[in-house]
Amino acid sequence: MNEEKEKGNILEEVTSSEYKYGFVTDIETETAPIGLTEDTIHYISNKKNEPEWLLEYRLKAYRHWLTIEEPDWALLNHPPIDYQNIIYYAAPKQKKELESLDEVDPELLDTFKKLGISLDEQKMLTGVAVDAVIDSVSVKTTFQDTLAKHGIIFCSFSDAVKEHPELVKKYMGTVVPYTDNFFAALNCAVFSDGSFCYIPKGVRCPIELSTYFRINAANTGQFERTLLVADEGSYVSYLEGCTAPQRDENQLHAAIVEIITHDDAEVKYSTVQNWYPGDKNGVGGIYNFVTKRGLCKGHNSKISWTQVETGSAITWKYPSCTLLGDNSIGEFYSVAVTNHHQQADTGTKMIHIGKNTKSTIISKGISAGKSNNTYRGLVRVSKKADNARNFSQCDSLLLGDKCGAHTFPYIKNNNRSSVVEHEATTSKISEDQLFYCQQRGIDTEKSIGLIVNGYAKEVLNKLPMEFAVEAQKLLAITLEGSVG
């Protein structure tokens, strides 16, 4: 009932078609000189007081990056990115190391408050621990003490490098090596901060963990990385949210997320991606080139990706699962909405290596305006993956006739005992449906919001409650002005 109520309110709340998070925080920022050379990498590494091994890793990645080209196979159109015209490091100036929340710049606290995220543990939604990252650094991680009691490590990536170097060294780059792709190599060279999480053996993380990313400074790129390790028999549900100010120039975001699950471990990773999408005419917005991958290393382990993609001018993103352990399970649930001039090329890869591995892919693309929305997926079953199972369903919903929806499902099945199933549909919101809602007194925009949320329900239901509510609002907001 409560949920129904929330849903009702959400649709009512949605009245302005502005991007609500477009404000800029006026804080003193320290930035690296513009452009990218080995000096930039030394600068970043130095700022972060990094150990030698990490600097070496960065430099190797950088040298590799220099030898490769930006990929061009995605169905995306954008002017060439000038990598020398980007600032690779920006940090809110802070006087000293923080001991408590009182010492965090009030402007920053205010920023997160405006975004609906309280960093004050007393005032927080119970049950969610947050790592707040602004531009290149983590500002604050909440509930660390509570988590420490369970032996859970949840901290900024920089802190993890200092305090748990053995864990970082052991796992970093094992799922997404710097050679993986152009944007991954770039991230490995210049990544600034991000989150690190380790759940020890047999521990079920009692609260949701969450990282909130915010780009604030102009002309900067954001290159964070997240590393999540679930040891044997552990469980964690992890949320990621992001926003950016409204600016006329495009900004680059190239992140890496790596997840490792050991035997019998499970990770649920949920994203609500709401980077600034650009304006109605396609000016500005974030270029979002992200590499996310999970490795089901252990037997009976499970990784589940749920994403709601509403933001960014360009989205290039394929959260994937490598199913190495026998009986391991990979899931991908996605809603991608594009409006105006937004472009999304997103999907997943499910690589079946272990026996009896299972994967499920549910993708709901919604396109409006002059946008383009592409599902691109790969299901690969290796020779040894006996009895592997995959089920994929890719649905596209079109609003209007100037937008595009495309589906590219690649299937490579090398094992005869395995079954790969694929279903796809393309539909439009029918005039009948719209009129039916309107006849009940619901105006056009709310009707579309209602129908679209219904369409995406299967995926939205996979999100933790607070996020589901947020996501529903976002879907409705994103599609405002898409008809009429």
Place this chain on the structure above:
Amino acid sequence: MLLNIKDLHVSINGKEILKGLNLGVNKGEVHAIMGPNGTGKSTLAAAITGREGYEITSGEIIYKGEVINDLAPDERANKGVFLSFQYPVEIPGVSITNFMRTALNAKREFLGEDPIPAGEFLKKMEEKKKLVDIQSKLTNRSVNEGFSGGEKKKNEIFQMAMLEPTMAILDETDSGLDIDALKVVANGVNALRSEDNGFVVITHYQRLLDYIVPDFVHVMYDGKIVKSGGKGLALELEEKGYDWIKEQL
């Protein structure tokens, strides 16, 4: 007069379907409209409720003294005009509960009222479900998705009961109903019938009119109302068919 339709001409894609239709409904009245297939009964319902593509080329639809020819469909609905659809539409993923709450609150917002409190809403749902004898489980399901023909029609009457319209148009709500469901639907309508509202009931069968007794019966033919009378007219039609009326024209 609650609803006053004067010399209404309506075209779809340039083709004239309603050709000078007149109809007046006072508060407290039930009007039945009968007529052969394809004569424009559903077109009339669509024109009154403001469906896109139904172009009023001349004439007026006056509701509560206001010409509503150019009002948006949701505005007409919020002013109290309701249509029970001949072919109810499926909306996957949207539960009836959610749908009704959204609709009720849209109306309340239109009237400058606060959203309905959860408790009050639930109570109302229970009450109206009983009225049309629909199972509790049904309202948790998506609107009309996988509903049987009868369930769809009952759901229309349920929504009517929830939204308490002033002017309700029922377009063949009786088609496809078994006798028990027919009684339930009729009881639903009779319970809502009052001195303050009016009904237009479109039907092919006199049978329904045994349960919802009309004040007037109209025969529609080729885009016009060609004959009007009391409830006896329905019986006459049942007996003789439409040919004798055509001959009179």
